[in-house]
Amino acid sequence: MIVPARHLDASTLIGYSAGALPTAFAAVAASHLALCASCRAHLDEADAIGARLIEQQDGASLPGRARESLRERLASEPIEAPVAADAAPRDSDLLPAPLQPWFGERYSTLRWRMVAPGIHMLRSGDGGPDGQLLMLRTAPGRRMPMHGHGNNELTLVLRGAYDDALGHFGPGDVADLDSDIEHQPVTSPGVPCISVAASDAPMRFNGWMARAMQAVLRI
Amino acid sequence: MPKLSAIAASKVTPLHGASRMSKALAHPAPDALYWSGQMARVAAHADVDCFMRIYDHFAPRLNRYLLGLGLAPSQAEDLVQESMLRVWRRARSFDGSRASLATWLFRIARNLHIDSLRKASASTAWPDDGIELIPDDDADLGTGTSAPEAFADHVGLGRAIDALPAGQARLIRMSYLESKSHSEISGELGMPLGSVKSTLRRAFAKLRRGLGGEA
Numbered sequence: 001m002i003v004p005a006r007h008l009d010a011s012t013l014i015g016y017s018a019g020a021l022p023t024a025f026a027a028v029a030a031s032h033l034a035l036c037a038s039c040r041a042h043l044d045e046a047d048a049i050g051a052r053l054i055e056q057q058d059g060a061s062l063p064g065r066a067r068e069s070l071r072e073r074l075a076s077e078p079i080e081a082p083v084a085a086d087a088a089p090r091d092s093d094l095l096p097a098p099l100q101p102w103f104g105e106r107y108s109t110l111r112w113r114m115v116a117p118g119i120h121m122l123r124s125g126d127g128g129p130d131g132q133l134l135m136l137r138t139a140p141g142r143r144m145p146m147h148g149h150g151n152n153e154l155t156l157v158l159r160g161a162y163d164d165a166l167g168h169f170g171p172g173d174v175a176d177l178d179s180d181i182e183h184q185p186v187t188s189p190g191v192p193c194i195s196v197a198a199s200d201a202p203m204r205f206n207g208w209m210a211r212a213m214q215a216v217l218r219i
Numbered sequence: 220m221p222k223l224s225a226i227a228a229s230k231v232t233p234l235h236g237a238s239r240m241s242k243a244l245a246h247p248a249p250d251a252l253y254w255s256g257q258m259a260r261v262a263a264h265a266d267v268d269c270f271m272r273i274y275d276h277f278a279p280r281l282n283r284y285l286l287g288l289g290l291a292p293s294q295a296e297d298l299v300q301e302s303m304l305r306v307w308r309r310a311r312s313f314d315g316s317r318a319s320l321a322t323w324l325f326r327i328a329r330n331l332h333i334d335s336l337r338k339a340s341a342s343t344a345w346p347d348d349g350i351e352l353i354p355d356d357d358a359d360l361g362t363g364t365s366a367p368e369a370f371a372d373h374v375g376l377g378r379a380i381d382a383l384p385a386g387q388a389r390l391i392r393m394s395y396l397e398s399k400s401h402s403e404i405s406g407e408l409g410m411p412l413g414s415v416k417s418t419l420r421r422a423f424a425k426l427r428r429g430l431g432g433e434a
Contacts, residue, residue, distance in 0.1 A: 010423040011416035015401060018394040019329045023337075042427075044318065049426050050395045051325035052376045057396075059279025060286055062296060067278075070300055071271060074307055079265055082311045152401065152412070200402060 004036045004172035012154065012176050013039065017046035024102075024131030024198035028154045028174070031096035031196075035172040096158070099196060102133050107159075107194070110135070118142045131200040138162070138187040138195075153177050153199045160193030162186060255315030262310040270310075273320070274303055281328045287396045288332060298335065302328045332398075379429025387422035390415065 008016075008029055015021040016029045033039050093106045102124040103110060112120035118139035125132035135158075138144050144162070155175040162169050162185040169175060169185075177183075187193040257273055260266040278299050285295035305327050306313075313323055383391065393399045393407075401419075405412045 009416065009420065011401060011419040014391070014394050014419050014423055017329075018398055019333050020394050020398045020400050020403075022400060044322070045427055045430055046423070047322050047326055048319065048376065048430060049380075049391070049423075050329070051319065051321040052380060053392065053395050054280055054284045054325055055277075055321050056377065056380065057280060057283050057287075060283040060295075061279055062282055062299060066296055066300060067271075067274065070274065070303060071267065073304065074265075074267055074270065077304060077308055079262065079310050080308050080312075 002035050002172040004032065004038075004170075004174070006167075006169060006173035006175065007036065008032060008039050008042075008154075008174055009176040010042070013042050013046045014049075017043060017050055022129060022131035022198070022200055024125050024133045025152065025154050025200070027098040027102060027133065028156050028196060028198045030098035032156050032172065032174045034096060034098075099133070103135060112137060119144070127200075131198050133196055133198055135194065135196045138185075138193045140187055140189045140192060142187050144185045144187065153197055155195055155197040158194045158196060160191045161188040162193050162195070163188060251315070251319035251321070254320035255313075258306075258310060258313050258315060258320055261307065262313065270307060273306065277321070277324050278303055281324065284325075284328060284396065285332065288398050290332075294335070298328065298331050301331055305331070375431060376426060376429040379426050382429075383422055383425060387418055387425070390418050391422050391426075394419065 012021065012025070012029060016026060016033075021029060033043060093108050094100075095103055095105060095107060103122060110122060112122060115121045119142065120137040122135040123132060124135075136144065138160075140160070153175075155169075155177070157169050157171050157173050159171060161171070164183045164185040166175065166183065168188075254273065254276075257269040260269040261273070281299045281302055282295050285298050286292065290298065302324065306324065313320070318326075380388070380391075390404060393404050399407070401412060401415045404410065405415045408415075410418075
C-alpha cells in the first residue's frame, strides 16, 4: 500500500475544498487524496472551515412554495441504503479515477508520443481556465528536460520515482511547487517514472531538445 | 435495522443541544451534536419534521452561499432543493462521528455547483461520465480513514475566523465564498501568486488551531 511522503500545500487544499482549483489541478489533487489519509484529514478541516463560513452568514430567504414543494416530494423519495465502500482489489493497470476522463482508463492503452530518446509524453486539456495535464514517462536514470514554471504546477508521481533538488519523489508523492522554482528531475534506476502534472501556463523548457519538444507538443 | 435504531436512541434532544450551546458561548451558535441527532431521526424514521428543521436552518444559508458564487436566484434555488433532496435520500450514509452536518451539506452543495458548471461549460476535458471529483462521503474515496471531525464544536473555529487579520480573512472569503482560484485572486488584488499562497497557508494554520488540530 502506498503511503505518500510528500503532500499537498495548504493553499491547494483550500482551493480544492472551495471548489476553486482549475479542473486539471483538482484532478491531480483528487488522485493524491485517494492515496493519502493525511491530506484527507486536512481536507476535512478545510471543508469544516468552508462550512463554518457559510453557516456564519445570514441566510437568503427562499420562497415559501420552494419549502412546500420540497416537503411534498419527500413522500415519493425513498431514503437510500448506505453505500458500502468499494473494497475490491485495485487493478494496477487502471489510472486513478480522476485522471480517466483526461487520458482514458488504462496505462496499457495510453498512446504515448516519443519526444526524445527515453522520454514519452501525453497532453490533455486546452490550457484554458481549466488548465492542462501533461503525462510524462521517463526511462530509468534519465534526466528530464529542465523546466521552470510560468505559473502554478502540481505534479503527482504515478509509477517509479525521481530525484531533484527538492529531494526524492516516489509513487503517490506530489510536488506542489511555487512559480519561481526551476528544476531538473532525474528518474531513479529500475523502472520508468510516470508522472502527471497540472499547469495553468505553458511550461518553459530550456535547451534545444526542450525547445524542439515545445514545438512538437505546442506546450 | 438494529444499528440505526441504536443511533436513533442516542439522539440528542433540542433542549440538550441548547444547554450545551449556552454553556459554550454567549451568543447562540448552531450545534453539531444537535443536528447529528436530527439527521439520525431522518435516517431511522424518515422523520419529515426533523428534516424540515434542518431545511429551515441550512437552506437559506446554502442559498446565500450559491448566490455569492454568482448563480442567478432561480439556479441557486434549484441547487438548494437538489442539495436538500440529496441529504434526505442519503441520510443513512451520513456519519455524524466523522463530519458535522454543516460540513456534509457544504460538500454536497459545492459538488452540485461544480457539476452544474461542468455541464454548462463546453470543455471537452470533462465528459459527463458521473465521476465525482470531490466525493461527498469519505466512503467514496476507498479505504483508509481521515481524522474524525467528530462533534468538534466549532466555537473555536468561529473565533479563529473572527480573529484572522483582515488580509487573510479576505483571501479565505474570496476562496470559499466566491470560489476564486489563486490566479484570479492574484489578478484581482494585484498580489503576487506566491503571496496569495503563503497568505492562505498562514490563515489555514490559524484556523486549524481553532479547530483543535495542531498547526
